[in-house]
Amino acid sequence: MLLLKLAFRNIFRQRRRSLLTAISMAGGYILCTFSFSLSEGSYNNAISFFTLDHTGHVQIHKEDYLQRPKIHKTIDDPEQLSEILDSREDIAAHTLRVFAPGIAYSDTDNSPAQIIGVDLERERTTSTLEQKVSSGSYIGSDLDSDGYYSAMIGAGLANSLNIGLGDELILISQGADGSVANDIYIVNGIIGNRDSPDRNTVFLPLVAAQEFLSMYGRVHEVSILLNDEGDSRSEASLLQEELQDLSVAPWQVVESTFYQSMQTDKQGNNFSMGVIVFLVFVGVLNTVLMSVLERTREFGVLKAIGSRPTKIALMITLETGLLASLSVLMGLLISLPLIGWFTAVGFELAQPMDVGGIVMSHMTGEMSFYVFAIPLALIVLFALLISIPTGIRAARISPTEAMRST
Amino acid sequence: MTAVISTNEVCRYFGDEEETMVKAVDRVSIEIERGEFTAIVGPSGSGKTTLLHLIGGLDNPTSGSVELSGTNIAEMSGAILSDFRRDHIGFIFQSYNLIPVFSAEENIEYIMLLQGVEASERKRRVAEMLEQVGLEGLGSRRPNKLSGGQQQRVAIARAMVSHPEIILADEPTANLDSKTGIALLDLMKELNEKHNMTFVFSTHDDKIMTRAGRLIHMMDGEIESDEVK
Numbered sequence: 001m002l003l004l005k006l007a008f009r010n011i012f013r014q015r016r017r018s019l020l021t022a023i024s025m026a027g028g029y030i031l032c033t034f035s036f037s038l039s040e041g042s043y044n045n046a047i048s049f050f051t052l053d054h055t056g057h058v059q060i061h062k063e064d065y066l067q068r069p070k071i072h073k074t075i076d077d078p079e080q081l082s083e084i085l086d087s088r089e090d091i092a093a094h095t096l097r098v099f100a101p102g103i104a105y106s107d108t109d110n111s112p113a114q115i116i117g118v119d120l121e122r123e124r125t126t127s128t129l130e131q132k133v134s135s136g137s138y139i140g141s142d143l144d145s146d147g148y149y150s151a152m153i154g155a156g157l158a159n160s161l162n163i164g165l166g167d168e169l170i171l172i173s174q175g176a177d178g179s180v181a182n183d184i185y186i187v188n189g190i191i192g193n194r195d196s197p198d199r200n201t202v203f204l205p206l207v208a209a210q211e212f213l214s215m216y217g218r219v220h221e222v223s224i225l226l227n228d229e230g231d232s233r234s235e236a237s238l239l240q241e242e243l244q245d246l247s248v249a250p251w252q253v254v255e256s257t258f259y260q261s262m263q264t265d266k267q268g269n270n271f272s273m274g275v276i277v278f279l280v281f282v283g284v285l286n287t288v289l290m291s292v293l294e295r296t297r298e299f300g301v302l303k304a305i306g307s308r309p310t311k312i313a314l315m316i317t318l319e320t321g322l323l324a325s326l327s328v329l330m331g332l333l334i335s336l337p338l339i340g341w342f343t344a345v346g347f348e349l350a351q352p353m354d355v356g357g358i359v360m361s362h363m364t365g366e367m368s369f370y371v372f373a374i375p376l377a378l379i380v381l382f383a384l385l386i387s388i389p390t391g392i393r394a395a396r397i398s399p400t401e402a403m404r405s406t
Numbered sequence: 407m408t409a410v411i412s413t414n415e416v417c418r419y420f421g422d423e424e425e426t427m428v429k430a431v432d433r434v435s436i437e438i439e440r441g442e443f444t445a446i447v448g449p450s451g452s453g454k455t456t457l458l459h460l461i462g463g464l465d466n467p468t469s470g471s472v473e474l475s476g477t478n479i480a481e482m483s484g485a486i487l488s489d490f491r492r493d494h495i496g497f498i499f500q501s502y503n504l505i506p507v508f509s510a511e512e513n514i515e516y517i518m519l520l521q522g523v524e525a526s527e528r529k530r531r532v533a534e535m536l537e538q539v540g541l542e543g544l545g546s547r548r549p550n551k552l553s554g555g556q557q558q559r560v561a562i563a564r565a566m567v568s569h570p571e572i573i574l575a576d577e578p579t580a581n582l583d584s585k586t587g588i589a590l591l592d593l594m595k596e597l598n599e600k601h602n603m604t605f606v607f608s609t610h611d612d613k614i615m616t617r618a619g620r621l622i623h624m625m626d627g628e629i630e631s632d633e634v635k
């Protein structure tokens with residue numbers, strides 16, 4: 001206790017120097033937490049965007065459909081698979097999809113298009129497709145009175161084909177059986193705008209797409225939304241064990257380009273954090289060294305009257321640890337409300353920023369235990385590491401030489 | 407009587423080269439018995455402080471041995487030597503050398519904390535020592551709020567509170583005025599007689615020489631004379 005008291009009082013011996021060091025450590029902590037919160041917030045937003053937009057947290061395909069998509073690589077019994085997925089508590093929702101490239105025609109124009117057949121009811125709870133309808137309505141699965149299915153098309157395609165709501169859309173593609181697929185649909189919904197990723201996509205009811213592509217009852221993809229995004233990898237592994245003849249992949253594999261680019265960006269952020277922490281350490285090292293050099297005589301006396309060398313080293317470590325803890329506490333008191341605001345409100349960027357391939361114009365932070373704990377642990381740990389060689393130096397001081405010094 | 411301090415041909419040389427080597431202490435053999443009030447005297451540079459440091463285990467001899475109560479401390483190092491100093495030797499320095507951020511009480515208490523003495527016992531002994539050195543009521547003051555004489559009294563209390571066998575005092579009155587110096591010497595003499603502690607001073611202060619029971623004169627690192635009064 002007396003040793004702790006001694007360490008505490010020594011911190012306040014050189015008030016100005018200790019205060020400056022504390023400010024540098026607190027400032028470093030605030031910068032680190034802010035940078036960490038910004039990076040985590042941006043990536044979480046981007047992950048949410050990806051997963052809720054269409055990817056989901058886990059996807060199931062036949063064989064290597066993900067790497068080499070072919071129309072005949074289908075999941076043959078999606079209804080049975082749906083029953084399995086519905087029975088799992090950690091799965092919030094799932095949807096079934098088919099994909100095919102095709103050519104879309106209007107009376108006057110044509111354009112290449114990505115045709116996606118979706119289970120319209122399941123899609124509502126799995127992706128944000130319904131929210132992306134910019135005009136018209138979210139379609140139903142039934143034929144209209146003239147015997148046509150409805151379609152929703154991307155705004156870019158609508159513009160290329162010069163068609164709008166209520167107009168006819170002709171699609172041509174290749175069926176799974178090798179036949180030429182062609183049919184007429186009525187446009188009842190426009191998706192997004194001309195810059196949206198879905199701008200050249202045609203969304204059809206699943207049953208319509210299956211008929212069109214001669215894929216009766218079969219699908220290409222099952223997209224799954226979990227209750228917790230953090231379980232993606234483990235859930236994918238569990239499902240893979242159960243579904244031996246299918247290929248199960250978490251979003252990190254499905255969106256591997258985005259994921260790798262996110263990891264690279266994170267490494268860059270970690271490097272920046274490392275630079276901040278390094279600059280803080282230089283300040284701390286200077287303070288600790290100065291403090292030891294100034295008190296050489298005192299350490300000599302402490303040793304002379306019977307303090308063990310380890311006790312001297314412990315005292316230096318205690319002093320540094322106390323100073324670092326107080327500084328980080330000061331930083332925490334400032335960064336808590338700051339990051340709270342940043343997470344709840346955020347701010348608009350003057351220029352949109354690319355986050356792993358996703359363009360974002362509004363930034364919000366992440367408020368979690370790790371955002372505060374990791375910079376805290378880093379600063380306190382490295383401050384303690386710095387104190388070890390300095391403490392050893394103080395512990396090795398010869399009492400006679402120390403007491404000769406002024 | 408048994409010698410509590412015994413040096414046998416102890417040498418402390420500084421420097422490696424023969425021509426520039428300084429023989430601070432050269433083949434000194436002395437024996438000091440329990441309860442003696444001994445002064446090592448001599449001019450500056452005669453080697454008295456170095457000898458005191460060798461006796462206290464603060465410095466290692468180049469050759470020879472230093473035995474305290476039969477233990478050769480020249481063979482000790484690190485934590486063992488620290489513990490030996492803590493339990494057997496009390497130091498009083500010329501410039502007091504109190505811990506500036508501790509109060510007088512805490513300075514006295516510190517050594518007992520190192521010894522693992524219980525808090526209540528520490529408190530009792532601190533109060534007792536403060537009374538013995540005449541500093542009742544000043545225990546909460548830090549060194550910078552005490553006069554030189556008062557600081558040296560705290561240093562005496564710190565040296566004695568753990569009941570060591572030997573008190574080594576390096577020029578304890580050098581920074582004090584004559585009146586304060588005499589008062590402190592009388593105090594140390596009284597404590598020496600009361601507790602039968604062995605006091606060894608390095609000094610060139612006449613006041614100490616007058617009160618010392620034994621005078622060891624040093625010159626150029628060697629003992630010139632050893633006079634028991």
